Amino acid sequence: MHAISTSSLGIGTLTIVIALMLLIVLLPFCLMTYYSLTDLSFSLPGRTGHFIGLSNFKQALTDSRFWESLLLTVQFAILAIPIELVIGLIVSLALPIRSPCGRLLIPLLVVPLLFSGIAVGLVWRLLLHGDYGLLVYYLRAFGLIGNRSLLGSPTSAFACVLLVDIWQWTPFCAMVLLAARTGIARSLYNSAKLDGAGPLRTFFDITLPGLRHALLVCLLFRTTDCLREFDKIWALTNGGPGTRTELISVYLFKASFEHGDQAYGSALSLLIYIVVIACTNTFLWIVWKKQNAS
Amino acid sequence: MLVKMARSLQWLLSYLTVTMCILPAIWLAMCAFKTRLEITAWPPIFIFVPTFANFSTLNANHNLGLLTSNSLIVACGTTVFTLLLGLPSSFYFSRIRNQIRQNLLLFLLSTKMVPLIAIALPFYMLFTTIGLHGNLVGLIVAQSVACLPLTIWLMSGFFADIPTEIYWAAQLDGLSARQSFWYILVRVAAPGVGVSVIFTVIFSWNDYLVASILTTAETRTLTAELPILVTQSVTQWGQLCSGIILSLLPISLLALLARRYFIEGITSGTLKKF
Amino acid sequence: MLEIKALKKCYTTGDGQVVALDGVSLAISANEFAVILGPSGSGKSTLLHVVAGLLPADGGEVIIRDNVATHAPVSERRVAMVLQNLGLYPHKTVMQNVEYPMLVAKAKGDERKRCALDLLRLLKISDLADRKPRTLSGGQLQRVALARALAKKADLFLLDEPFSDLDAQIRYELRNELKLLHVSRGLTTVLVTHDQEDAMALADRIALMHKGKIIEVGSPRRLYEQPRTVFAATFMGRPPMTVFRVSLAGRCPYFDGSRLPIDIADTTIPSIEGDVLLGLRPEDISVVMRAGEWCVELIQAAGGFCYVHLKWARLRMVCRSDSQTELRIGDRVALKVMANAHFFDPQTEERIK
Numbered sequence: 071m072h073a074i075s076t077s078s079l080g081i082g083t084l085t086i087v088i089a090l091m092l093l094i095v096l097l098p099f100c101l102m103t104y105y106s107l108t109d110l111s112f113s114l115p116g117r118t119g120h121f122i123g124l125s126n127f128k129q130a131l132t133d134s135r136f137w138e139s140l141l142l143t144v145q146f147a148i149l150a151i152p153i154e155l156v157i158g159l160i161v162s163l164a165l166p167i168r169s170p171c172g173r174l175l176i177p178l179l180v181v182p183l184l185f186s187g188i189a190v191g192l193v194w195r196l197l198l199h200g201d202y203g204l205l206v207y208y209l210r211a212f213g214l215i216g217n218r219s220l221l222g223s224p225t226s227a228f229a230c231v232l233l234v235d236i237w238q239w240t241p242f243c244a245m246v247l248l249a250a251r252t253g254i255a256r257s258l259y260n261s262a263k264l265d266g267a268g269p270l271r272t273f274f275d276i277t278l279p280g281l282r283h284a285l286l287v288c289l290l291f292r293t294t295d296c297l298r299e300f301d302k303i304w305a306l307t308n309g310g311p312g313t314r315t316e317l318i319s320v321y322l323f324k325a326s327f328e329h330g331d332q333a334y335g336s337a338l339s340l341l342i343y344i345v346v347i348a349c350t351n352t353f354l355w356i357v358w359k360k361q362n363a364s
Numbered sequence: 365m366l367v368k369m370a371r372s373l374q375w376l377l378s379y380l381t382v383t384m385c386i387l388p389a390i391w392l393a394m395c396a397f398k399t400r401l402e403i404t405a406w407p408p409i410f411i412f413v414p415t416f417a418n419f420s421t422l423n424a425n426h427n428l429g430l431l432t433s434n435s436l437i438v439a440c441g442t443t444v445f446t447l448l449l450g451l452p453s454s455f456y457f458s459r460i461r462n463q464i465r466q467n468l469l470l471f472l473l474s475t476k477m478v479p480l481i482a483i484a485l486p487f488y489m490l491f492t493t494i495g496l497h498g499n500l501v502g503l504i505v506a507q508s509v510a511c512l513p514l515t516i517w518l519m520s521g522f523f524a525d526i527p528t529e530i531y532w533a534a535q536l537d538g539l540s541a542r543q544s545f546w547y548i549l550v551r552v553a554a555p556g557v558g559v560s561v562i563f564t565v566i567f568s569w570n571d572y573l574v575a576s577i578l579t580t581a582e583t584r585t586l587t588a589e590l591p592i593l594v595t596q597s598v599t600q601w602g603q604l605c606s607g608i609i610l611s612l613l614p615i616s617l618l619a620l621l622a623r624r625y626f627i628e629g630i631t632s633g634t635l636k637k638f
Numbered sequence: 639m640l641e642i643k644a645l646k647k648c649y650t651t652g653d654g655q656v657v658a659l660d661g662v663s664l665a666i667s668a669n670e671f672a673v674i675l676g677p678s679g680s681g682k683s684t685l686l687h688v689v690a691g692l693l694p695a696d697g698g699e700v701i702i703r704d705n706v707a708t709h710a711p712v713s714e715r716r717v718a719m720v721l722q723n724l725g726l727y728p729h730k731t732v733m734q735n736v737e738y739p740m741l742v743a744k745a746k747g748d749e750r751k752r753c754a755l756d757l758l759r760l761l762k763i764s765d766l767a768d769r770k771p772r773t774l775s776g777g778q779l780q781r782v783a784l785a786r787a788l789a790k791k792a793d794l795f796l797l798d799e800p801f802s803d804l805d806a807q808i809r810y811e812l813r814n815e816l817k818l819l820h821v822s823r824g825l826t827t828v829l830v831t832h833d834q835e836d837a838m839a840l841a842d843r844i845a846l847m848h849k850g851k852i853i854e855v856g857s858p859r860r861l862y863e864q865p866r867t868v869f870a871a872t873f874m875g876r877p878p879m880t881v882f883r884v885s886l887a888g889r890c891p892y893f894d895g896s897r898l899p900i901d902i903a904d905t906t907i908p909s910i911e912g913d914v915l916l917g918l919r920p921e922d923i924s925v926v927m928r929a930g931e932w933c934v935e936l937i938q939a940a941g942g943f944c945y946v947h948l949k950w951a952r953l954r955m956v957c958r959s960d961s962q963t964e965l966r967i968g969d970r971v972a973l974k975v976m977a978n979a980h981f982f983d984p985q986t987e988e989r990i991k
Contacts, residue, residue: 098486177587178545186570529725535712538742
């Protein structure tokens, strides 16, 4: 039997993994790029995939719905992520870890993470339903909102989507930060106490730096997820009313599958992908530079 | 005095957050046992006679047994496949020199950046060409590809912390390199493996996009079936709630079983690697 | 039992190629206690890892008990090793750790337990049987690692710097126990260390390594009393031998133009002319009388002796003396060589016959 050399264990599986990635992710990506340069459509007549160069991209640049959708997604990210991080931070600091009470509370934080994206959207669709939603009833009872439907009204639909996202992901941030917080050495806090530092000082000088890595992790995860957010929005509002909650993934879906213009959808997808890669690379480059400098 | 106020504020916030977290789940559970009239009642009803009607209707209209077993098979298959490929890879990864590692890591993570909608069509066509469409194996492979980057990233951190000497000692004790990896190293990295398993199972079970693209009626998973209950005209809330509850059951069971180990992981500071 | 032929091993680091082993050859017979001694970075640990199969060789051969084992996997080499980092299984108790090699060898449960308990008793850690490694001290961990290595039926018993993290007292105890184990169990042991005291105390033969090459091989006594190279001469012994350049003219050593003010017997000085390297050990020199050219700079107490540091012109020397000495700092004394002086060729750094 051919023996595995001690230092090369895992190289075989790593090769398989990379091959799978190339096949299942990269190949479709290349195919998509090819489509974006054609006029392929499976439902529109006479569109059998002739090469049309960059026409799709030109169309995209003047597609106001596309840009609005992109803007909406950015707004979504800019609003949701900081709120999730801040609330997550506060909660992670407030939760009593070692008491038996903490042992009961902390697992309950996991509940939102057990739901599938679809389920989250559907449950909140019920809770926020204009005619019989539980939350709507109490919000109206306290006079906070009028008689209009929350999900059906252009102004509040976006807020609803934000709310649902915050509900779903704040516990995740809280737990990552909680795990990181317990990893900060006790001795640091003791030194701070000896130096006479108050609670605010301790927070900014010891807790926050110790959580830096965890905060970055949360940030990275949430940002990449925002652009791919589909299940939840689809189940909650379908992108409506109109296009008021049409985040970019939803528009991509509609462009490709509902309008049936696969080539155009591919072009849009490619543009999005370029944007994502550019952003994350810049982000990682900044982080990497900071790490190397310190 | 101020400290006391701050402390009570802390408690208030904690309870508030936890309440917000479980409220939708509680309401969902209640609605699963209500009749349609009770669900759509205004003001909302809290006292009612629970009934299993939703569950039986759901089972009558959709083959729950098949759906659940599909989901189960796929979740288990994805976990096993991901671990089989991911664990040795992340071990090798944890021992590579830095430069190549950075690049490989970026490559792996970048595959997670692509919105799946973007490549949905070519994805569908690829799998149809290979013959893995409408096939649970194809779904397992596709979901594993989605889970592998995170697993490798997570586990390579854990493996990097385990001294190579343990791996060597196991071989000196007489195990082959492969055996010493699977019997000893994986056991020592158990906390990380546990986290990976939980993430993979939850991801696979709750996945909608990949499952809806790659499955047909016979191979559909539970989660992929749910949105069918939402139609243009009428939403079958009762069946929907019961369906979601059923879908949540196995996951909740898993979370319950892993509860103690999970709390220990968070509160002991060992998960900070993640 | 073990034969190493022209072993080569290279590493690629960020700065290029590093040669860890440069054609190392060595033969060790059965039941021998061999020590590979050398400073950090000399390649001695690498050598042990290659013999065990943990690192692949880039050239040369490893032959264990007449079987070529150069490319054999670790588990097939019949080698037991105590790694520097120990590598104890953190999730197993001490007892389980020690039993493990026997478990892998498919020994029966009762037999396993009996053997393991014997070993624990032998290494004086019977009371630690149910403890986990993370609750143990350095010395205790070392004993567990030894017990585990001994639990394996092996042709070779390898140890990589087993005493490096221990405090002096425990180091001394363990060292003696190790030698007794070697003798009582009839092992063939190869130990790697940078500490020449350990080497002297334990070895039947010492192989001195430096920069990936074996410099000298010999018994501890021979290496100490008749070193063939300057490297061996200065490495063995603490405080080290003082080696310095002199000019010989008519069997008279001159340093910096002046005659060396040390009384050395004529017959021990080689009859060549020109530059040589002269080496003198502290215990071979003694202070003869007051009123000389050497100035006492420092007096260091060391158990039953004291070491006197002296200076003359640009030369510094260490001399061993009774702890009862009446010497004071600033005294001027004369020196005499009581035993043989060592002479080396300045180019080859080898002993002059």
